Amino acid sequence: MASTRAAIEAATTRLRDAGVDTARVDAEWLMAGLLGVGRAALAANLDEELTPALAARYDAAVTRRERREPLQHILGWEEFCGLRFTVTPDVLVPRPETEMLVEWTLSLLPRAGARRRLAIDVGTGSGCIACALALARTDVDVVAIDASPAAVEIARRNVVGLGLSGRVTVREGHLLSGLGAWRADLVVANLPYLPAPVLAGLAPEVVDHEPWVALDGGPDGLSVIRSLVAQAPRWLAPGGALVLETAGGDQIPETAGLMRAAGLSNISTRCDLVGIERFIAAFLPSIDDGRG
Incomplete structure (x- = not known):
């Protein structure tokens, strides 16, 4: 032995x-x-x-x-924001840089007040962003959405495992369609943003084992982001924020242009762990906040 x-x-x-x-x-x-x-x-x-x-x-x-099967698939879990999430080939493995998206998103949420806050996590995958937000802010309820039934099942499993069933609701749907008349204080999303031509050159762990639907952002990487930005103002409360992760580079100014065209303002960006300007946020103007 x-x-x-x-x-x-x-x-x-x-x-x-x-x-x-x-x-x-x-x-x-x-x-x-x-x-x-x-x-x-x-x-x-x-x-x-x-x-x-x-x-x-x-x-x-x-x-x-x-x-070259991902380590996380073999173990069955990945740690994110200090929490353990079940992962399978049906969801994207949570990345360390997305923890910075969560940190920034928390700073953009309105402070606790008389009413509970509502956040929407679009393309939730494993539910890691939604759960991390809910655990960090007990005054925030989160609706987590994914178009994949298999991903919805994994996200629900993680919600239950973390004891968040009363505060995180997981729904199946494409982007924000079908959510009714809700108005959120914040919409956050880590959507597919990789340009389709680059996918074949990624590591085998990604190309052969992760869901392409969670990676493929179309010819320029912005196909899904473009759709969400156009939808977001309808589901944001006045003063609410849209916070996105991108591939960085040219996608940042292009996404900023999309946000302005959708009527969002007060645009700002943040860098990831290696200094790439990757995250972008914009706000739906309030009636009296003077943003334009």
Whole structure:
């Protein structure tokens, strides 16, 4: 029988040979998942012998990663804003940069007042944005929308798992269509924004295992964003904000132009973790706020 340490070292070599950049980290996470411990706790188990059954299960997990299946799909979860979300091939794996979208969105929500606030998360996927907002602001109710029935099921599972059933409502629908006469204090979205021509050149973990519908933004990457920006003013309360994640670059000024054309104003942007201007927000003018 091999020790945990030896198994991890062998797996690291296999994953490195398969082109996995994070070979050692992934090998450790796969072992941690198998043993039911955190990665940091592995140090206490490195010299323990793996039973044949555990060794076989670890080999199977490593083989899946060797074939460039995302680590998160093998583990069945990803951490986002300090919370653990179930993920499957039916939803986009939450990205670290989207945590910055959540942080900025929270700063743009009106302060707690006499009434409860309403936020709408469009294209919710796993529900990570909606749940993170609701847990950070107990005075905010969130409606989370996705066009994919499978994604809606995963989002609902995460809502229940985080104890948010009373405050986060997950609905199936295309963008904001079918939401009735609601007026939200904020609409936030991490929609497909990658130009279709670049998709084939992405990493195998993305190209072969993540839902293209969550990635493909059409010829210029703005097809879905363009539709949402046109819809948003109808569902925003006066003074409400529309907050979006984009690919950055030319998409920022182009999205700003779309927002102005839709009657939104007071446009601002933020950069992601590596300094790319990626996030953009605009407001529906209030009757008396003087924004124009």
